[in-house]
Amino acid sequence: MHAMSDVRRRYANFQASKRTLDLTRGKPSDEQLAITHPLFEIHIPRAEVPRLLNYGHIDGLPEARALFAPYLGVPVENTMVLGNSSLAVMHDLVVQLLLSPLPGLSYSWSAWRGMDRMKPTMLCPVPGYDRHHTICERYGIDMIPVPMTKDGPDMEVVRREVESRGSLVGMWCSPRYSNPTGVTYSAKVVRELASMKTARGFRIFWDDAYRVHDLEDEPDEIPNFFELCERAGNADRAFIVGSTSKITSAGSGLALLGLSQANRAWYLKALFAQTIGQDKANQWRHVQFLKDMEGVRALMREHRAIVKPKFDGVAQVLRRELTGIPGVWWEVPRGGYFVSLYVPGHAKQVVHIASEAGVKLTPAGAAYPRGIDPADAHIRLAPTYPPLEDVEFAMQIVALSVRLALGR
Numbered sequence: 001m002h003a004m005s006d007v008r009r010r011y012a013n014f015q016a017s018k019r020t021l022d023l024t025r026g027k028p029s030d031e032q033l034a035i036t037h038p039l040f041e042i043h044i045p046r047a048e049v050p051r052l053l054n055y056g057h058i059d060g061l062p063e064a065r066a067l068f069a070p071y072l073g074v075p076v077e078n079t080m081v082l083g084n085s086s087l088a089v090m091h092d093l094v095v096q097l098l099l100s101p102l103p104g105l106s107y108s109w110s111a112w113r114g115m116d117r118m119k120p121t122m123l124c125p126v127p128g129y130d131r132h133h134t135i136c137e138r139y140g141i142d143m144i145p146v147p148m149t150k151d152g153p154d155m156e157v158v159r160r161e162v163e164s165r166g167s168l169v170g171m172w173c174s175p176r177y178s179n180p181t182g183v184t185y186s187a188k189v190v191r192e193l194a195s196m197k198t199a200r201g202f203r204i205f206w207d208d209a210y211r212v213h214d215l216e217d218e219p220d221e222i223p224n225f226f227e228l229c230e231r232a233g234n235a236d237r238a239f240i241v242g243s244t245s246k247i248t249s250a251g252s253g254l255a256l257l258g259l260s261q262a263n264r265a266w267y268l269k270a271l272f273a274q275t276i277g278q279d280k281a282n283q284w285r286h287v288q289f290l291k292d293m294e295g296v297r298a299l300m301r302e303h304r305a306i307v308k309p310k311f312d313g314v315a316q317v318l319r320r321e322l323t324g325i326p327g328v329w330w331e332v333p334r335g336g337y338f339v340s341l342y343v344p345g346h347a348k349q350v351v352h353i354a355s356e357a358g359v360k361l362t363p364a365g366a367a368y369p370r371g372i373d374p375a376d377a378h379i380r381l382a383p384t385y386p387p388l389e390d391v392e393f394a395m396q397i398v399a400l401s402v403r404l405a406l407g408r
């Protein structure tokens with residue numbers, strides 16, 4: 001362990017280098033995007049022009065739906081392949097739930113006040129994906145934070161809220177390699193989320209954004225949430241969401257949605273009012289390029305070869321610099337896009353100290369509703385975008401910033 005004077009000297013040296021580095025962006029690197037560039041060069045044959053370049057297929061091209069049904073773990077007839085962003089789909093679903101009566105019910109989320117006559121309220125596992133919270137904030141949905149454990153959301157809190165809060169309309173879940181904790185929900189948690197008793201209009205956004213984004217040889221497996229909901233008589237509870245943003249292209253990928261037949265009929269009416277069809281040319285190119293789930297997995301192995309050394313770099317620096325410092329811990333993820341570092345009482349200070357040496361970090365608290373982390377502990381690190389050497393350089397500054405904040 002280095003003495004504090006040594007920590008200060010090393011920090012000053014880094015500061016003097018005047019480099020600026022950014023660990024805020026959970027997005028693919030240029031090198032990753034290069035892998036999928038050939039997809040966007042695929043030529044549309046003349047014979048396919050009438051089918052692909054005209055209106056139609058409001059819920060996606062049939063062969064794209066067939067390709068992505070096993071990805072989502074739902075039957076083809078329950079699969080939709082939509083636009084370029086799953087966030088846009090989740091946003092639209094929330095707006096539609098707020099505005100139009102729910103399947104089988106006579107009222108919308110907005111008209112639903114429950115016995116306690118409060119605003120519609122959603123459960124938000126924390127730390128979580130900030131844009132889930134942004135959607136809630138924007139539309140006046142109250143948020144109840146649910147602490148994450150190593151097995152997923154704390155089910156005692158979920159149970160208590162579901163049983164007692166009449167205004168509870170839904171829950172956000174990032175079930176696999178969760179953003180930002182990297183936690184994969186345990187089978188027990190998944191089963192209980194599918195089978196617990198809730199109000200009829202209650203919906204779970206099963207945001208499986210990191211479905212195939214493994215960093216280890218043995219992927220984390222979880223039970224099929226859609227099937228479990230169906231078996232428990234709760235088929236309408238689940239919106240299974242995914243996208244190819246971090247498979248093919250963030251921005252020119254495809255959004256995927258799995259939903260029950262009742263939800264599908266309901267959502268088709270909303271789609272009918274807003275579009276005449278999907279971008280079938282892009283969907284077709286994706287099918288030619290990926291072919292099947294094995295194609296998806298093969299591509300993800302290429303991504304992994306690029307991103308894994310960066311995650312290893314983060315873990316190595318944290319281990320070397322911060323092992324044994326009381327009250328500091330981090331989670332080494334087995335997949336996904338983030339590493340979570342916890343420095344209770346000092347997260348804001350660490351982010352500030354790192355910024356003074358040129359390292360930009362996601363604002364402390366960003367992964368909590370309204371940006372408030374009551375313990376001021378959580379720091380989200382996103383190592384995929386910068387080159388490996390920059391990740392290691394930036395992480396040394398982060399580690400030294402932790403030690404300066406703690407004075408140890």
Ligand SMILES: Cc1ncc(COP(=O)(O)O)c(C=O)c1O
Pocket residue numbers: 026084085086087088129174179207209242243244245250251255
């Ligand atoms: C949990 C989660 N859901 C959704 C998204 C956004 O996905 P898309 O690019 O499909 O909108 C992200 C991106 O970081 C994410 O982490």
